[in-house]
Amino acid sequence: MSNSFMLKHSQIFTRPIYCVIYLLLLFCLFLPFSASASGPATSKVNNPANDLWMSVRHNTESGKITSQVKSLDSTVLINSRAEQWTWFRMTLLIKYSIVALVLMIIVILLIFLIRGKIKLQNGLSGNMVHRFTDYERIIHWMLAILFIFLATTGLILLFGRPLLIPILGQEVVAIMASASKEGHNLFGPLFFVSLILMLFRFIKRNIYERGDLTWLLRGGGMIGKSHVTGGFFNMGEKTWYWMVILIGLAISVSGLTLVSPSLGQGRLIMELSHVIHSVAAIILITVALGHMYLASKGTEGTLESMKTGYVDIKWAEEHHDRWAKECHENNKIISAQDYARLQGKNIPNQSPDQSSLVEERK
Amino acid sequence: MIAGFIDGPLWYFSLTVFCIGVLWKLASIIFGKRKNDLSVARASGIPGAIKTVFSRFKADKGMVPHIRVQIVAGYMFHLGLFAVLFFAAPHILFIEENLFNLDKIGINWLAMPHWAFIVASEFAFLGLLMLWLHRLMNPVSRLISTADDHIAAILTFVVMLTGCMALLEGFSELRLLHRFCVELFLIYFPFSRLIHAFTFIPSRAFTGAWFGRRGISS
Numbered sequence: 001m002s003n004s005f006m007l008k009h010s011q012i013f014t015r016p017i018y019c020v021i022y023l024l025l026l027f028c029l030f031l032p033f034s035a036s037a038s039g040p041a042t043s044k045v046n047n048p049a050n051d052l053w054m055s056v057r058h059n060t061e062s063g064k065i066t067s068q069v070k071s072l073d074s075t076v077l078i079n080s081r082a083e084q085w086t087w088f089r090m091t092l093l094i095k096y097s098i099v100a101l102v103l104m105i106i107v108i109l110l111i112f113l114i115r116g117k118i119k120l121q122n123g124l125s126g127n128m129v130h131r132f133t134d135y136e137r138i139i140h141w142m143l144a145i146l147f148i149f150l151a152t153t154g155l156i157l158l159f160g161r162p163l164l165i166p167i168l169g170q171e172v173v174a175i176m177a178s179a180s181k182e183g184h185n186l187f188g189p190l191f192f193v194s195l196i197l198m199l200f201r202f203i204k205r206n207i208y209e210r211g212d213l214t215w216l217l218r219g220g221g222m223i224g225k226s227h228v229t230g231g232f233f234n235m236g237e238k239t240w241y242w243m244v245i246l247i248g249l250a251i252s253v254s255g256l257t258l259v260s261p262s263l264g265q266g267r268l269i270m271e272l273s274h275v276i277h278s279v280a281a282i283i284l285i286t287v288a289l290g291h292m293y294l295a296s297k298g299t300e301g302t303l304e305s306m307k308t309g310y311v312d313i314k315w316a317e318e319h320h321d322r323w324a325k326e327c328h329e330n331n332k333i334i335s336a337q338d339y340a341r342l343q344g345k346n347i348p349n350q351s352p353d354q355s356s357l358v359e360e361r362k
Numbered sequence: 363m364i365a366g367f368i369d370g371p372l373w374y375f376s377l378t379v380f381c382i383g384v385l386w387k388l389a390s391i392i393f394g395k396r397k398n399d400l401s402v403a404r405a406s407g408i409p410g411a412i413k414t415v416f417s418r419f420k421a422d423k424g425m426v427p428h429i430r431v432q433i434v435a436g437y438m439f440h441l442g443l444f445a446v447l448f449f450a451a452p453h454i455l456f457i458e459e460n461l462f463n464l465d466k467i468g469i470n471w472l473a474m475p476h477w478a479f480i481v482a483s484e485f486a487f488l489g490l491l492m493l494w495l496h497r498l499m500n501p502v503s504r505l506i507s508t509a510d511d512h513i514a515a516i517l518t519f520v521v522m523l524t525g526c527m528a529l530l531e532g533f534s535e536l537r538l539l540h541r542f543c544v545e546l547f548l549i550y551f552p553f554s555r556l557i558h559a560f561t562f563i564p565s566r567a568f569t570g571a572w573f574g575r576r577g578i579s580s
Contacts, residue, residue: 134431134496134499134500135431137495137499138431138492138495138496138499141495141498141499142488142491142492142495145491146491174533175533175535175536178527178530178532178533178536179527179528179533179536180527181530182526182527182528182529182530183523183526183527186480186483186484186487186526186529187487189484190484190487190488190491193488308501309499342501343501344501344502344504344505
């Protein structure tokens with residue numbers, strides 16, 4: 001009995017006329033849904049719950065909304081601002097972040113291709129002067145390592161959905177995002193601590209003084225042919241320092257606000273914190289790329305100051321002439337042999353020709 | 363397959379290497395041949411040994427201004443790591459269930475709260491980072507450091523980092539990554555300077571006893 005029924009039933013789909021009728025029936029079934037989706041063509045039927053949800057959304061009857069949770073915003077059931085925030089996060093932020101980062105990389109590449117490594121006019125002398133203590137370099141590199149880690153994990157969280165998922169797939173990006181989030185939250189406070197250490201250690205030498213404006217107007221020596229004067233830190237370095245401190249503080253404070261949601265801040269503060277955190281971070285990452293290039297591949301003799309704590313006196317004379325003058329006056333310059341000895345390199349005989357040491361340092 | 367290997371054979375292999383290696387090292391220190399001290403002892407060596415084990419926790423006054431970074435960072439790292447290793451809830455659970463079956467014989471201890479875990483790991487990370495950077499930045503430390511020191515520091519950092527990244531316990535892959543790093547760490551441990559976690563006590567005791575016999579206050 002059941003076999004004959006199944007046979008008949010299967011035969012229905014083999015005949016074209018039945019198939020057409022079947023499809024028409026299906027079409028009629030879904031017609032009301034498609035009509036309501038197209039909107040204006042159909043007559044409006046008032047949803048009795050509309051008024052309720054409108055009042056909930058706009059909180060017009062806030063007195064009636066109660067919650068067992070006694071905290072800020074606990075009676076806000078629908079956050080209308082969240083749509084704007086989502087639009088900012090998913091559209092504006094991602095788009096302009098990519099533009100900013102790509103533009104900076106292009107600028108760096110162009111500078112490298114056109115200008116190349118900025119060499120010292122008179123070359124390296126081999127005679128050195130002490131610039132940064134061990135402690136200062138530890139703070140610098142600690143901040144740098146933490147910054148690179150936080151920037152990487154932050155960018156994974158920001159660009160994960162639009163850029164990484166198409167390449168790596170959802171599962172891999174989900175794991176990366178989870179790991180990045182935990183790492184980011186954990187290392188954030190360490191960045192804040194390093195920033196405070198840097199603030200106090202370097203603040204004295206980064207106060208703006210007379211002559212700094214000249215440096216700025218001359219584009220740090222790019223404009224005009226004559227030498228542009230500078231102290232221990234020039235205007236560009238001071239500005240970078242204040243950018244790191246102020247933007248870094250903005251990132252840290254907004255980040256700590258985001259990571260501790262139960263401190264009493266409402267949704268508005270959280271949303272604003274997210275906007276500040278992401279925009280400030282993108283600005284700092286973009287400028288940091290320039291700093292990394294200029295301090296390493298971009299300028300001859302600069303990286304050594306953060307590697308060993310010493311710089312060539314010719315480098316100091318060219319980039320920080322006022323400080324170099326002080327070093328000359330106070331006899332702070334050491335010979336290439338003494339410098340090599342301090343770095344633990346064996347120098348068998350004191351040779352008058354220091355070119356080999358200079359070459360080695362290059 | 364990889365998960366099974368990490369959770370199974372590799373775990374038992376690394377644990378065996380670690381245990382045998384540590385025991386072998388300690389035995390070679392304690393039972394190793396030494397020259398007999400023929401001098402007449404001025405005092406017993408035992409009080410000196412005990413005293414020195416504890417007195418060396420405090421840095422010498424004269425040295426403090428020169429090694430301030432190492433003292434602060436050293437304490438931050440070691441105390442932070444100790445707290446995270448023995449008082450983090452996932453570690454306690456793991457030790458109780460897998461390592462010694464302590465839960466079956468009724469031995470357990472309280473885990474620290476989550477905020478304390480975060481603070482302890484922050485201390486450990488900051489301390490380790492400062493110590494490693496000091497090793498790289500200070501010319502003397504750089505000269506006396508070997509590849510072993512750097513590998514040990516980086517390996518410890520990676521173990522801690524993967525552990526913290528797996529904190530959410532949402533993905534078994536992250537837990538496996540952490541466990542794999544721990545296993546590498548355990549295998550490397552006995553053959554490196556990481557062994558100082560066990561040898562610092564006999565080392566201090568030996569020095570203290572030697573001084574004690576000669577009546578030297580140390």
